[in-house]
Amino acid sequence: MKNYKIAVLAGDGIGPEITAEAIKVLKVIEERNDVKFELLPALFGACAYFATGDAFPQATIDICDQADAILKGPIGLSHEESKKIPVEKQPERGALLPMRRRYNTYANFRPVSLPKSLAHFSPLKPEVIGEGIDLIMVRELVGGLYFGNKERGVNEQGQRYVRETLEYDEEQIRRIMHEAFKLAQKRRKLLHNIHKSNVLMSSVLWNEVMEEVAKDYPDVQVVNYLVDAAATALCLKPTQFDVMVMENMFGDILSDQGGGILGSLGLMPSACIGPDKAYYEPSHGSAPDIAGKNIANPYSMIGSVAMMLENSFDMADEAKNVWAAMQGVFGDGYSTADLSKPGSGVTMISTQEFGDKVVEKLRAMPRV
């Protein structure tokens, strides 16, 4: 029997609610396979800060270090609540970025996917959705503005100023490009390179390296897109995209737009892959506005489990079953509050009911 350790960081806000549903799914995967998941819960985020004074405490670091994979719920507080924590200790700077840095999870895969049959979830017209949206954003996750030098002070004129730098070296760009080209080879052999080389020198280097790497993948067609135009194109004709590659900040913004064109951030899972460790998290945040109400959509978290099964545990067939189970629940006309507005024809179910229905579907599937 295979035995895997999974660090489970439920996080803040809706994190514990959607993590509970993801764990139900992991339990069913155990029932159906010769595999044991040892779940190692740990505090991470604002909950960890309030309990220990540190958003990424040493005890959690130790658990993550020894885990085969990390399942992470969203972290963070509302704008007002976050003022209760000193800026440098806030969950984003005090936990999430240190985790990305520690495990060097440079490759962030954010699928944006909606079959034609669920076009009614999207704010876009059915004719824009066409045969369905099925693209994946490959976001560089440990460079750029997020990790460049930062400085804040008062200048000679007595004005407060801030300086943050957008830094990349060519190896950082090359390795994410290889990830994107390899993924494109497995899919439609089409790569959209998102950049802003008309202004940013970082994008000039980005594009130079992209062109060098492209020589290794002559079967992949590259389409270059300025990031601002790409934002429009995502709304007007999302089906033109298959794999999109971009630097850290562009990926943060465009991936949330990805959730927008699907109809909810609750449909946005992700995988963050480093050389020796990967962690899996929804692309969205802790949704303080709906926390504790049992109405959050757990698709993003259960989808992150599916990505974990495929990438960390070599269980691609079970991953497919998890996706199919969730699509099956939608196909039966059910969803959580975010995607079941009055008049939509979709029956509203709770976070827990969604998880239960996914479990039911999975149990009914032939074992692989």
Ligand SMILES: NC(=O)c1ccc[n+]([C@@H]2O[C@H](COP(=O)([O-])OP(=O)(O)OC[C@H]3O[C@@H](n4cnc5c(N)ncnc54)[C@H](O)[C@@H]3O)[C@@H](O)[C@H]2O)c1
């Ligand atoms: N990776 C992470 O842990 C992560 C990612 C993004 C934001 N954050 C943090 O989350 C906190 C809240 O940020 P925000 O409000 O700007 O963004 P958010 O992503 O938490 O929420 C934006 C909107 O999307 C909705 N939403 C998000 N996930 C949903 C789900 N699963 N089901 C249904 N609706 C969902 C929310 O209710 C809200 O209306 C901030 O502290 C932010 O820093 C953390």
Ligand SMILES: CC(C)[C@H](C(=O)O)[C@@H](O)C(=O)O
């Ligand atoms: C919480 C924040 C630091 C994070 C980011 O900006 O990367 C989030 O928005 C995300 O998309 O994972």
Ligand SMILES: [Mg+2]
């Ligand atoms: Mg984001």
